[in-house]
Amino acid sequence: MSVAMNCIMRSCSDFFLKGYMAAEPVNVTEFQELARQALPKMYYDYYAGGAEDQYTLKENVEAFHRINILPRVLVDVGKIDISTSILGYRTSAPLMIAPTGMHKLAHPEGEVATARAAAACDTIMAVSFSSSCPLEEVASSCNAIRFFQLYVYKRRDISALLVQRAERSGFKAVILTADTPRLGRREADIKNKMIAPPLRNFDGLISTDVVTDKGSNLAAYASATFDASFCWKDITWLKSITNLPILIKGVLTPEDAIKALEVGVSGIIVSNHGARQLDYSPATISVLEEVVEAVQGKIPVLLDGGVRRGTDIFKALALGAQAVMIGRPVLFGLAANGEYGVKRVINMLKEELELSMALAGTCTVKDITRGHVRTQHDRPLCKI
Numbered sequence: 553m554s555v556a557m558n559c560i561m562r563s564c565s566d567f568f569l570k571g572y573m574a575a576e577p578v579n580v581t582e583f584q585e586l587a588r589q590a591l592p593k594m595y596y597d598y599y600a601g602g603a604e605d606q607y608t609l610k611e612n613v614e615a616f617h618r619i620n621i622l623p624r625v626l627v628d629v630g631k632i633d634i635s636t637s638i639l640g641y642r643t644s645a646p647l648m649i650a651p652t653g654m655h656k657l658a659h660p661e662g663e664v665a666t667a668r669a670a671a672a673c674d675t676i677m678a679v680s681f682s683s684s685c686p687l688e689e690v691a692s693s694c695n696a697i698r699f700f701q702l703y704v705y706k707r708r709d710i711s712a713l714l715v716q717r718a719e720r721s722g723f724k725a726v727i728l729t730a731d732t733p734r735l736g737r738r739e740a741d742i743k744n745k746m747i748a749p750p751l752r753n754f755d756g757l758i759s760t761d762v763v764t765d766k767g768s769n770l771a772a773y774a775s776a777t778f779d780a781s782f783c784w785k786d787i788t789w790l791k792s793i794t795n796l797p798i799l800i801k802g803v804l805t806p807e808d809a810i811k812a813l814e815v816g817v818s819g820i821i822v823s824n825h826g827a828r829q830l831d832y833s834p835a836t837i838s839v840l841e842e843v844v845e846a847v848q849g850k851i852p853v854l855l856d857g858g859v860r861r862g863t864d865i866f867k868a869l870a871l872g873a874q875a876v877m878i879g880r881p882v883l884f885g886l887a888a889n890g891e892y893g894v895k896r897v898i899n900m901l902k903e904e905l906e907l908s909m910a911l912a913g914t915c916t917v918k919d920i921t922r923g924h925v926r927t928q929h930d931r932p933l934c935k936i
């Protein structure tokens with residue numbers, strides 16, 4: 553075979569290996585359409601959907617659109633550094649992978665592909681309690697910094713065991729998800745009779761194979777296993793079973809931020825679970841500043857929900873977040889192109905953030921201040 557032919561064959565195989573599509577996506581939202589094409593409807597709906605009227609689902613994204621960025625010009629922006637640290641761990645950008653369940657619904661390599669992408673991008677990954685791959689397999693597949701997300705089961709011993717396994721496997725923090733005493737009402741999952749595959753972290757411990765003919769199997773699984781009575785006083789128990797720092801995910805009010813400080817956690821994640829739990833809860837970006845003010849810099853505040861652009865990250869940092877997490881964009885990248893798709897999603901957001909910082913006259917993440925954004929509650933931009 554001629555060299556030229558060989559080259560063509562090689563690039564063709566690269567083309568298919570990387571799963572290139574007719575037109576490469578130019579932003580993370582375009583990955584959503586690719587994911588929709590790649591996934592069975594039941595799984596796409598599970599990933600993309602929110603609770604009930606999906607008011608909060610729209611708001612999470614649209615509230616970002618209502619914030620303007622106020623650039624400063626004639627600043628030397630010859631060198632931009634978007635790196636930062638989260639809980640003392642250096643990371644390439646103020647961007648983390650949010651914990652999301654069951655990555656094997658998106659791609660056969662599941663969380664292992666996501667973790668490899670996280671490592672390649674020097675990004676911290678939060679691994680869900682409900683991951684498809686066992687947490688030890690994720691840990692041994694890459695050297696990404698990993699946090700472990702926890703749901704507390706009625707069988708406390710099982711939750712304790714998983715936290716201890718995560719600690720032994722080198723996870724660096726526990727993220728306690730506080731907004732899910734029960735699963736939100738996700739109507740697409742009910743209609744599709746969503747079936748969750750067995751969750752491998754629980755092999756030999758408990759069956760996650762809950763069967764119902766009434767709608768979403770996932771909702772049935774959650775109500776059979778999650779401990780809806782878990783409350784603030786029980787954080788003492790969680791602290792007693794681990795030496796890892798604990799972050800509380802799902803805080804939306806200053807009152808709860810103060811409680812989190814009182815129980816002595818190491819961080820807060822402003823989150824409404826990607827609008828999958830309580831519909832009509834506020835867009836996360838709209839409550840961030842109040843939470844940050846309540847916390848008074850004592851512990852880091854992160855945010856997730858609706859982050860789709862580098863400018864969204866910029867806005868969240870300006871309103872006081874130390875970093876943001878992304879949920880669906882990662883799943884869409886994974887569904888579209890596996891590990892490569894996740895890398896593309898993360899790198900697109902990083903590139904967009906870097907450019908936004910240059911155009912706004914901010915060279916480092918510390919240079920981004922409240923004065924760089926204007927919300928609808930600030931002085932109007934013009935008087936018309």
Ligand SMILES: Cc1cc2nc3c(=O)[nH]c(=O)nc-3n(C[C@H](O)[C@H](O)[C@H](O)COP(=O)(O)O)c2cc1C
Pocket residue numbers: 598599600612650651652653680681682701729801823824825826827828856857858859877878879880881883
């Ligand atoms: C399909 C899916 C599964 C999720 N699974 C979990 C989970 O297992 N644990 C958890 O704490 N949050 C879970 N979340 C919520 C995410 O951690 C995060 O809060 C949310 O996705 C952020 O919003 P975004 O998707 O708009 O980025 C899940 C979200 C989605 C979309």
Ligand SMILES: CC(C)CC(=O)C(=O)O
Pocket residue numbers: 652653682732770774825828
């Ligand atoms: C397995 C589920 C409970 C994961 C989850 O939190 C979600 O679907 O929002």
